[in-house]
Amino acid sequence: MTDYLNPDKLYPDDISRRIDTPPGFDSRRGDMSGPAIITQGMFTSRSDLWETPQWLFDQLDAVWGFSLDVCAVPENAKCKHFITPEMDALRDDIYWHGTCWMNPPYGRQIGLWVKKAYESAQRGATVVCLLPARTDTAWWHDYCMKGSITFLRGRLKFGDSKNSAPFPSAVVIFRGGAI
Numbered sequence: 001m002t003d004y005l006n007p008d009k010l011y012p013d014d015i016s017r018r019i020d021t022p023p024g025f026d027s028r029r030g031d032m033s034g035p036a037i038i039t040q041g042m043f044t045s046r047s048d049l050w051e052t053p054q055w056l057f058d059q060l061d062a063v064w065g066f067s068l069d070v071c072a073v074p075e076n077a078k079c080k081h082f083i084t085p086e087m088d089a090l091r092d093d094i095y096w097h098g099t100c101w102m103n104p105p106y107g108r109q110i111g112l113w114v115k116k117a118y119e120s121a122q123r124g125a126t127v128v129c130l131l132p133a134r135t136d137t138a139w140w141h142d143y144c145m146k147g148s149i150t151f152l153r154g155r156l157k158f159g160d161s162k163n164s165a166p167f168p169s170a171v172v173i174f175r176g177g178a179i
Contacts, residue, residue: 051076051159052103052130056152060101060171064128067098071105071113076159078103089116096120096127103130111139114172118143121174133170148173 057078060066070089072082078101083089089096090112100120104113110131117127133151134140150171155164 052078052101053156053158056130056156057101060128064099064101064126066101066128068096068100070096070100070102070117070127089113095123096125098125100125100127102127106132111137111142114139114143117172117174118146121147121176124176125174126176127174129172129174131170131172132165133168143174144170144172146174148175 061078066079067081069077069079069082072078073084074082083094088094090109096116097120100117102113102117104110114129114131117129120127129147131144150173152169152171155167156169157164
């Protein structure tokens with residue numbers, strides 16, 4: 001099931017729904033004509049960790065009641081119970097259970113995270129995932145298309161960032177026993 005979130009229910013009133021054009025964007029030409037350092041920064045990141053916007057987590061938590069954050073560091077954990085990188089949530093002997101929140105690292109291993117979320121749902125967990133909407137990737141087609149997908153309108157601002165992410169986002173839900 002694919003749908004779009006109602007922005008009136010998802011976005012708090014104080015958040016602008018206007019999408020700012022990035023620095024260096026020439027609307028007359030439709031391309032990036034600014035300095036290379038600006039465009040380079042839009043498509044790369046020094047970190048693959050994107051802290052979940054609190055308002056988004058709060059709204060999803062109100063519906064799902066998360067019991068476990070499967071991708072957290074103590075500074076940004078969203079649930080009382082969480083799995084840290086040192087614990088390695090991708091290990092075969094680490095079982096995700098209950099209703100899980102997953103905002104994985106957005107690097108090259110994201111496909112492994114999505115696979116683990118899908119497989120955990122097959123074992124009974126419900127996993128709600130905040131993901132970049134990379135609909136052209138194998139992991140998206142192999143796993144996300146088997147879950148419930150909700151595309152988020154606009155671009156999210158992660159953590160304390162002043163700028164929006166350079167990619168669209170989606171919430172993908174793998175329901176325990178429903179796959």
